[in-house]
């Protein structure tokens with residue numbers, strides 16, 4: 355495999371994937387629509403890549419040009435944001451699912467050997483849990499009445515307390531937002547197409563990706579970026595629920611390597627893989643670590659004690675399968691990587707669009 359198309363290659367993860375591939379001797383073409391919410395109205399020029407097509411993945415003629423002479427595809431182009439997907443539904447379904455459909459249709463009859471798509475941990479909904487007796491619960495969903503009474507921890511169907519476990523790929527999906535639904539549809543489209551046409555297809559379910567270059571201007575995605583832009587504006591990060599919800603933060607360089615490994619390993623074909631760090635952090639802990647790293651320890655998080663529609667309580671990755679089949683091993687831990695992240699953040703002008711996001715969610719009854 356020599357030439358790889360990276361859709362969404364001008365985005366946060368796309369830029370790292372592109373660099374990773376170039377460093378490993380691939381020729382790379384980028385296709386990206388430079389969505390304003392991510393790139394602003396004066397997008398930065400992308401260093402190091404000369405072969406770029408600025409177009410929408412729903413534009414079939416442009417996609418046909420983009421895949422000409424390509425051996426493999428990494429498909430990252432997507433609208434990214436759980437909260438916003440709950441009211442800009444056509445936008446999310448259009449870009450993510452119709453976009454993937456147009457790409458796959460354009461591939462028909464072409465000699466493209468591999469496609470790797472970015473899926474998301476959001477497809478799991480709630481992560482995996484066990485009760486005190488060690489019984490596994492893999493279809494937990496919080497009840498609206500529990501959320502209303504600010505009972506944040508999910509309970510078993512018998513009302514027992516549960517302990518969150520690392521989530522593996524065996525856990526059934528539970529689609530709790532339009533964004534999650536679109537990511538699952540993308541994943542299924544790609545795997546089904548691969549099966550039908552003998553193309554090696556892989557889906558990577560990314561957990562919370564962080565690193566320098568994250569869109570600080572997009573309030574709907576990237577917990578760390580949102581917290582950083584709040585802090586830079588002298589504001590405490592705001593946290594839904596009580597801040598004790600657990601997530602898995604994986605460094606974008608580890609994610610970029612995972613995409614290259616997925617492209618290179620023949621045995622990855624037909625599989626979905628969790629790509630996380632394998633470590634769990636509470637959101638309040640992450641906000642505190644970041645405030646400390648930015649030298650602003652007095653700006654401790656403001657706990658909203660409110661629920662946001664579509665949010666889940668705990669989900670962190672079991673990455674055994676990626677370790678075994680991809681040879682994936684995370685090399686960066688959150689607590690050791692905040693220095694470089696903060697250096698980058700403080701070099702940016704970060705508009706604080708958090709209040710705007712909260713207002714939009716509130717107006718639509720998506721926060722309670």
Ligand SMILES: NC(=O)c1ccc[n+]([C@@H]2O[C@H](COP(=O)([O-])OP(=O)(O)OC[C@H]3O[C@@H](n4cnc5c(N)ncnc54)[C@H](O)[C@@H]3O)[C@@H](O)[C@H]2O)c1
Nearest residue numbers: 362365366367387388389410411430431432472474560563
């Ligand atoms: N960042 C995360 O934590 C995370 C977690 C799970 C999954 N993902 C997935 O990884 C992929 C990349 O995410 P990211 O964080 O780099 O987001 P990003 O918003 O920085 O990058 C997405 C890129 O896709 C482009 N794009 C959007 N719609 C397009 C369209 N219709 N046609 C062409 N280009 C389009 C945007 O302009 C942007 O450059 C996405 O598929 C996302 O769903 C990200």
